[in-house]
Amino acid sequence: MISNIAELIADRIGAMPAGERRAAQTLIASYPMIGLKTVAEFSSAAGVSSPTILRFVARLGFQNYPEFQSSLQDELAAQLQSPAIRTLNPPTPSGGMVSPMLEATLDNMRETFRHLSDKQLADIAARLAERRGKTFLIGGRFTDPLARYMAAHLAVIQPDVFHLAGQESMWRDRLIDMGKRDVLVIFDIRRYQDSLLRFAEKAHQRGVQIVLFTDQWLSPIARFARHVIAGRTAVPSAWDSSAALFVVAETLIGAVTRQLEADGARRIREMEGLR
Amino acid sequence: MISNIAELIADRIGAMPAGERRAAQTLIASYPMIGLKTVAEFSSAAGVSSPTILRFVARLGFQNYPEFQSSLQDELAAQLQSPAIRTLNPPTPSGGMVSPMLEATLDNMRETFRHLSDKQLADIAARLAERRGKTFLIGGRFTDPLARYMAAHLAVIQPDVFHLAGQESMWRDRLIDMGKRDVLVIFDIRRYQDSLLRFAEKAHQRGVQIVLFTDQWLSPIARFARHVIAGRTAVPSAWDSSAALFVVAETLIGAVTRQLEADGARRIREMEGLR
DNA sequence: GGAGCGCTGTATCGTATGTTACGTATTTTG
DNA sequence: CAAAATACGTAACATACGATACAGCGCTCC
Numbered sequence: 001m002i003s004n005i006a007e008l009i010a011d012r013i014g015a016m017p018a019g020e021r022r023a024a025q026t027l028i029a030s031y032p033m034i035g036l037k038t039v040a041e042f043s044s045a046a047g048v049s050s051p052t053i054l055r056f057v058a059r060l061g062f063q064n065y066p067e068f069q070s071s072l073q074d075e076l077a078a079q080l081q082s083p084a085i086r087t088l089n090p091p092t093p094s095g096g097m098v099s100p101m102l103e104a105t106l107d108n109m110r111e112t113f114r115h116l117s118d119k120q121l122a123d124i125a126a127r128l129a130e131r132r133g134k135t136f137l138i139g140g141r142f143t144d145p146l147a148r149y150m151a152a153h154l155a156v157i158q159p160d161v162f163h164l165a166g167q168e169s170m171w172r173d174r175l176i177d178m179g180k181r182d183v184l185v186i187f188d189i190r191r192y193q194d195s196l197l198r199f200a201e202k203a204h205q206r207g208v209q210i211v212l213f214t215d216q217w218l219s220p221i222a223r224f225a226r227h228v229i230a231g232r233t234a235v236p237s238a239w240d241s242s243a244a245l246f247v248v249a250e251t252l253i254g255a256v257t258r259q260l261e262a263d264g265a266r267r268i269r270e271m272e273g274l275r
Numbered sequence: 276m277i278s279n280i281a282e283l284i285a286d287r288i289g290a291m292p293a294g295e296r297r298a299a300q301t302l303i304a305s306y307p308m309i310g311l312k313t314v315a316e317f318s319s320a321a322g323v324s325s326p327t328i329l330r331f332v333a334r335l336g337f338q339n340y341p342e343f344q345s346s347l348q349d350e351l352a353a354q355l356q357s358p359a360i361r362t363l364n365p366p367t368p369s370g371g372m373v374s375p376m377l378e379a380t381l382d383n384m385r386e387t388f389r390h391l392s393d394k395q396l397a398d399i400a401a402r403l404a405e406r407r408g409k410t411f412l413i414g415g416r417f418t419d420p421l422a423r424y425m426a427a428h429l430a431v432i433q434p435d436v437f438h439l440a441g442q443e444s445m446w447r448d449r450l451i452d453m454g455k456r457d458v459l460v461i462f463d464i465r466r467y468q469d470s471l472l473r474f475a476e477k478a479h480q481r482g483v484q485i486v487l488f489t490d491q492w493l494s495p496i497a498r499f500a501r502h503v504i505a506g507r508t509a510v511p512s513a514w515d516s517s518a519a520l521f522v523v524a525e526t527l528i529g530a531v532t533r534q535l536e537a538d539g540a541r542r543i544r545e546m547e548g549l550r
Numbered sequence: 551g552g553a554g555c556g557c558t559g560t561a562t563c564g565t566a567t568g569t570t571a572c573g574t575a576t577t578t579t580g
Numbered sequence: 581c582a583a584a585a586t587a588c589g590t591a592a593c594a595t596a597c598g599a600t601a602c603a604g605c606g607c608t609c610c
């Protein structure tokens with residue numbers, strides 16, 4: 001049963017021509033506000049012509065544009081009157097692979113942060129913000145993108161940030177550059193990679209401070225780590241989820257940025273200028 | 276400080292003549308829906324004439340009726356898009372920078388999935404699971420790690436998955452391999468990258484089906500995309516958050532894996548054997 | 551490779567909508 | 581109580597909005 005326009009669109013968007021699909025997508029993206037504006041505004045926001053918008057609402061079964069708008073308004077009114085029933089997508093009773101996945105992910109994040117004190121995060125952020133040494137980042141088979149993501153941001157606000165890519169032998173050569181003043185951020189979740197463990201051990205021996213992102217069962221690298229962040233990874237899927245670690249990473253990025261605000265702001269402006 | 280129209284009305288209703296006061300009361304009674312309808316409807320609902328309605332909105336300080344309506348819509352949009360900000364006192368128990376960041380991120384995810392139907396995700400998953408053509412993935416400056424993350428997983432369960440890395444000129448050379456049967460997954464959030472847009476356009480011309488991960492303001496690439504996923508990115512930080520898109524990506528990975536279960540399981544076992 | 555179909559945008563049209571002018575009613579004030 | 585000022589509605593107006601006809605284009609399917 002289709003109860004609201006968003007569902008109606010989702011149901012029929014597959015059978016729409018390109019232009020009308022663009023209309024549908026723009027409407028969904030900022031649902032339902034664009035639909036309350038005039039046809040001209042809607043059309044220019046979607047990058048199509050006015051008639052395409054009208055054909056779009058006609059395809060949804062409405063006689064004319066005002067009728068379509070009234071329908072949207074009724075929906076809004078219903079939502080506003082009962083804030084509890086704000087779920088536009090009804091709780092996905094049967095078909096849902098979405099809902100369980102999302103719920104599990106949200107739980108993972110709450111759990112992860114519940115076991116993570118502000119102080120701990122602040123300490124790590126402070127360590128990363130210290131401009132004494134270099135910062136290296138590396139990850140495992142599936143988590144290396146997280147290392148890259150973090151490196152991409154940190155590199156903008158401070159110098160000497162390096163993501164270690166490529167072959168194991170290449171990282172090892174970088175060990176020569178690492179020392180007590182440096183920080184190594186490692187992402188390692190099951191199945192833990194021996195190559196990372198070996199690398200972490202050698203870095204540890206050289207006095208490098210290790211910040212470890214891992215799962216709740218803790219990678220063996222925890223043994224060498226100065227700071228350990230344990231994220232929840234269980235979701236109803238064949239794969240583990242790195243989403244919680246991703247959010248921790250973003251939080252850290254934000255915290256480091258704030259600490260480096262004075263320097264960082266100037267640096268960011270400078271970079272913008274270079275582009 | 277008067278921040279919304281309802282307060283403004285409450286502030287001035289005392290100084291209004293009878294007719295306009297009836298208009299004010301009618302609007303407050305079913306705020307703000309009546310204000311979104313036409314002057315004629317508003318007036319008859321309030322039991323006054325059209326000019327009275329216009330004088331009423333003029334007294335509130337608006338130049339004309341459309342301006343008044345836009346203001347109401349902006350207010351609605353602000354309410355709908357940030358459910359968290361509605362809570363005037365955000366819980367912030369520990370006071371740190373963690374909680375606001377986490378709360379915003381969780382809201383972003385809920386909001387992102389609220390605008391994303393199961394059907395839409397299922398369609399995209401089905402398209403990715405089709406083993407007719409190749410799958411290419413690419414991202415922007417900060418989102419390319421998401422492309423890598425997704426590519427790393429998809430590549431395990433099916434062949435012909437390629438992450439496009441390196442220089443723009445290198446991707447362009449890969450265009451020659453792309454055709455109607457292929458899928459291109461693009462991650463592009465503000466500030467949208469011209470290079471990606473150019474690439475998307477050329478791929479589109481070759482008939483490649485584009486799946487776009489973007490923010491709620493929609494990258495211009497949406498123009499060429501077969502499927503658009505609009506994630507929420509706003510967080511209390513100097514950076515935008517890609518966490519919601521990350522979770523959508525994980526959800527998709529899970530869905531594709533499920534669809535390819537028969538083939539995929541064998542493939543995974545085979546891969547394990549190779550390691 | 552050609553014919554047919556469907557999609558899309560431009561330009562035009564009719565109309566519903568917001569706006570304004572003016573006359574009447576109602577209240578206010580000296 | 582009278583006179584003025586303010587408020588309100590009727591009716592005419594102009595504009596901007598939605599609707600439509602039509603032609604060009606690309607796409608699919610023989």
